[in-house]
Amino acid sequence: MKKPVVIFIVGPTGSGKTQVGLNLSRYLPCEYISADSMQIYKGMDIVTDKLVVSLRRKYPYHLLDVVPPSKEYSVAAFCLAAARKVRESVKRKKVPVVVGGTGLYVRSLIHGIFEERSSAEIRSSLMHLAVEKGNSFLHQRLGQVDPQAAGRIHVHDTKRLIRALEVFEMTRRPISELQQKRQGLIVAYDVRIFGLERDRADLYARIDQRVDFMVHGGLLDEVRRLLRRCLGRTASQCIGVREIEGFLKGQYGLEEAVRLMKRNTRHFAKRQMTWFRREPGIEWIKVAADDDLAQIARMIAERASHGWRE
Known part of the structure; x- marks a missing residue:
């Protein structure tokens, strides 16, 4: 059809x-x-x-x-x-x-x-981690929960690293998986x-x-x-x-x-x-x-x- x-x-x-x-x-x-x-x-x-x-x-x-x-x-x-x-x-x-x-x-x-969802509390916590431990720490954590996103996001891209981890913390699902399921x-x-x-x-x-x-x-x-x-x-x-x-x-x-x-x-x-x-x-x-x-x-x-x- x-x-x-x-x-x-x-x-x-x-x-x-x-x-x-x-x-x-x-x-x-x-x-x-x-x-x-x-x-x-x-x-x-x-x-x-x-x-x-x-x-x-x-x-x-x-x-x-x-x-x-x-x-x-x-x-x-x-x-x-x-x-x-x-x-x-x-x-x-x-x-x-x-x-x-x-x-x-x-x-x-x-x-x-991609349906936007956010948490100011989680985002603030991740921002503090970025300041205290650096972007490499965030990138390494993202690699453990969402290797596909980690391979796509540069280690110095703080905003996207935090966003990807924020989504995972909220949904317990990788942002790369959620993005693939969006339908137009x-x-x-x-x-x-x-x-x-x-x-x-x-x-x-x-x-x-x-x-x-x-x-x-x-x-x-x-x-x-x-x-x-x-x-x-x-x-x-x-x-x-x-x-x-x-x-x-x-x-x-x-x-x-x-x-x-x-x-x-x-x-x-x-x-x-x-x-x-x-x-x-x-x-x-x-x-x-x-x-x-x-x-x-x-x-x-x-x-x-x-x-x-x-």
């Missing part, structure tokens, strides 16, 4: 992921799941370039506007919610299409996430990952244009509203919030704020590409400036549809 197909469309910000994803609906019966760690926040529509409400009514799009920006949202919470949306979409005979550029969200959803979508689904790759000059031009659209589309008013609220740590890190805040506080002019936004977004896109290039299983698609994104979507549909139709 063939596994149901789940399509991922990944890549850096500005690469055209959302447009390609929506065009997939021409060829497959799609439902969409956002894998964007900023678009889950309510009220951050312009600054995150969120899909407009009119299109959300037309296309079934999940995991947008999940929590207020004062709250934190974990990778584990995303995986739980996204996996549920995938199951529901499949039940409706739809193809789940996960679209986003948050690499950790994508990796964790596909391959699973790849266990039950035919996961197809497509990455969009653009020439750097083209990508940067698209980023600059998008920032200009944001500024002319009401970004300043949106950031003013956000800053009147108590932003959480993650939401406050969204590119556009701090840059515009500096302008609103009179630290520099609007032109400088826009320049900083464009520069920081380009740097972010570069980090995204670095992450995704290291990920296995991505089928990369070169996208030129004048390419028809509907044709890119058709190419993805043709590569993935055999698994859905069978």
